[in-house]
Amino acid sequence: MNYLCGDFDFCLDEEKIFVPEVIQDSIRNLIRWAGDDPHREGLQDTPQRVARAWREYCQGYDEDPGAHLSRTFEEVGGYDEIVLLKDIPFQSHCEHHMAPITGTAAIAYLPGNRVVGISKLARVLHGYARRLQVQERLTAQVAHSIWNNLEPQGVAVVIEAQHGCMTGRGVRTHGVSMVTSRMLGCFLDNADSRKEVLSLINKP
Numbered sequence: 001m002n003y004l005c006g007d008f009d010f011c012l013d014e015e016k017i018f019v020p021e022v023i024q025d026s027i028r029n030l031i032r033w034a035g036d037d038p039h040r041e042g043l044q045d046t047p048q049r050v051a052r053a054w055r056e057y058c059q060g061y062d063e064d065p066g067a068h069l070s071r072t073f074e075e076v077g078g079y080d081e082i083v084l085l086k087d088i089p090f091q092s093h094c095e096h097h098m099a100p101i102t103g104t105a106a107i108a109y110l111p112g113n114r115v116v117g118i119s120k121l122a123r124v125l126h127g128y129a130r131r132l133q134v135q136e137r138l139t140a141q142v143a144h145s146i147w148n149n150l151e152p153q154g155v156a157v158v159i160e161a162q163h164g165c166m167t168g169r170g171v172r173t174h175g176v177s178m179v180t181s182r183m184l185g186c187f188l189d190n191a192d193s194r195k196e197v198l199s200l201i202n203k204p
Contacts, residue, residue: 065127103161
C-alpha cells in the first residue's frame with residue numbers, strides 16, 4: 001500500500017515503513033539545530049524511528065473515519081434511548097507545536113432507526129485524532145461524522161484532554177484539562193435531553 005504525504009511516497013507493508021533519505025536528513029538537521037550530534041551512537045537510528053512514529057501518529061489521514069459507520073443495525077428490540085460510550089482514551093498531536101494531546105472522550109447518540117457497533121464510535125474518534133489537530137475541531141468532526149452517517153435524533157461529544165504544548169513548554173502548567181463539547185439535534189434543541197445526556201456522561 002502506498003501513502004502520499006506532500007511530495008514523498010511512503011511505502012507501508014504490515015511491519016516496515018520505508019523512510020526516504022530526505023526525511024531522515026530533515027530530522028538529523030532538527031537534532032543538530034537542537035544542539036546534539038545526530039551521528040553519535042544513541043541518535044544514529046533516531047531519524048528512521050521518528051519518521052516511522054510520525055507515520056503511525058498521523059495514520060488517520062489515510063482513512064475516512066465515517067466509513068466505520070457504514071454498517072448499521074435496525075433490529076434493536078425497540079430500543080430508543082441514549083447510546084453512550086464514555087471514557088474512551090485517545091492521543092493526538094496539536095497542529096501548532098506538534099505536541100501530544102492526551103485525553104478521553106464521551107460519545108453519545110439518540111438513535112433514529114439505526115444503531116452501530118459500539119467499537120465503531122471509538123474508531124471514528126481515533127480516525128480524526130490521528131491527525132494534526134486542535135481539540136475544538138476534533139470534537140466537532142466526531143460529532144458531525146456520527147450525525148451525517150447515522151442520521152440520529154441527537155449527538156453529543158465531550159472531550160477532556162491535556163495538552164503538551166501547555167505542560168511541556170510556554171506556560172508549563174501541569175494538571176490542567178481542557179473540555180470541549182458539541183451537541184447536535186435534540187441534545188442541542190431540547191434542554192431536558194441535553195441535561196439527561198450530560199448527567200449520564202458525568203455519572204461516575
